Amino acid sequence: xxxxxxxxxxxxxxxxxxxxxxxxxxxxxxxxxxxxxxxxxxxxxxxxxxxxxxxxxxxxxxxxxxxxxxxxxxxxxxxxxxxxxxxxxxxxxxxxxxxxxxxxxxxxxxxxxxxxx
Numbered sequence: 210x211x212x213x214x215x216x217x218x219x220x221x222x223x224x225x226x227x228x229x230x231x232x233x234x235x236x237x238x239x240x241x242x243x244x245x246x247x248x249x250x251x252x253x254x255x256x257x258x259x260x261x262x263x264x265x266x267x268x269x270x271x272x273x274x275x276x277x278x279x280x281x282x283x284x285x286x287x288x289x290x291x292x293x294x295x296x297x298x299x300x301x302x303x304x305x306x307x308x309x310x311x312x313x314x315x316x317x318x319x320x321x322x323x324x325x326x
Contacts, residue, residue, distance in 0.1 A: 211248075211249075212249060212250060212253040212254040212256075212257045213257045213260075213261070215249065215254060215257070215315070216254060216257035216258040216260070216261045217257075217261050219239060219241070219258065219272070219317065220258070220261050220262060220265060220267055222317060222320075223236050223239050223267055223270075223317075223320050224236075224265065224266055224267070226320050226322075227266070227322060231322065234266075234322045234323060235266060235269075235270075235322070235323050236266055236267045236270045236320060236321070236322055236323075237270055237271065237321045237322065237323045238270060238271040238272075238273055238320070238321040239258075239267075239270060239271070239272050239273070239317060239319075239320050239321075240273045240275070240317070240318045240319045240320070240321070241272060241273065241274050241275065241315075241316070241317055241318065242274075242275050242277050242314045242315075242316045242318050243274055243275070243276055243277065243314065243315055244276075244277040244279070244311060244312040244313045244314040244315065245276060245277065245278055245279050245312050246279055246309070246312040246313045247312075247313055247314065247315050249315065251274045251276065254272070254274065255272055255274065258272045259272075275318070277311050277312060277314045278291050278292075278311065278312060279291065279292040279309065279311065279312030280292070280309070280310040280311045280312065281297065281299075281307045281308065281309055281310065282307065282308050282310055283299035283301065283302060283304050283306065283307055284304070284306040284307060284308060285299065285302055285304040285306055286299060286301050286302045286304065288300060288301040288302070289310070292312070
């Protein structure tokens with residue numbers, strides 16, 4: 210389950226994001242974008258995150274996962290669409306020459322920190 214390694218990296222990045230002058234701060238929420246083609250199972254990642262944060266400054270923090278759809282654009286006719294089935298040909302001209310514009314993301318969009326004071 211590669212989600213465990215990803216959860217551990219998220220925790221490391223989040224802990225490193227706390228500014229030096231806020232060492233007593235608690236992380237409230239990590240906002241994550243995960244593309245549908247990223248091969249990450251959101252429920253598994255959430256489960257692993259909940260395990261990894263125990264005993265850290267992230268304990269009790271929320272992992273908010275936003276799923277990013279697969280969006281493609283045809284290189285021939287420039288049509289753009291959201292891919293909803295495992296067919297990677299243009300909806301307009303049936304060309305197989307496409308660019309994937311989104312769907313492979315794994316990005317921490319923001320980390321919300323609450324100061325103890």
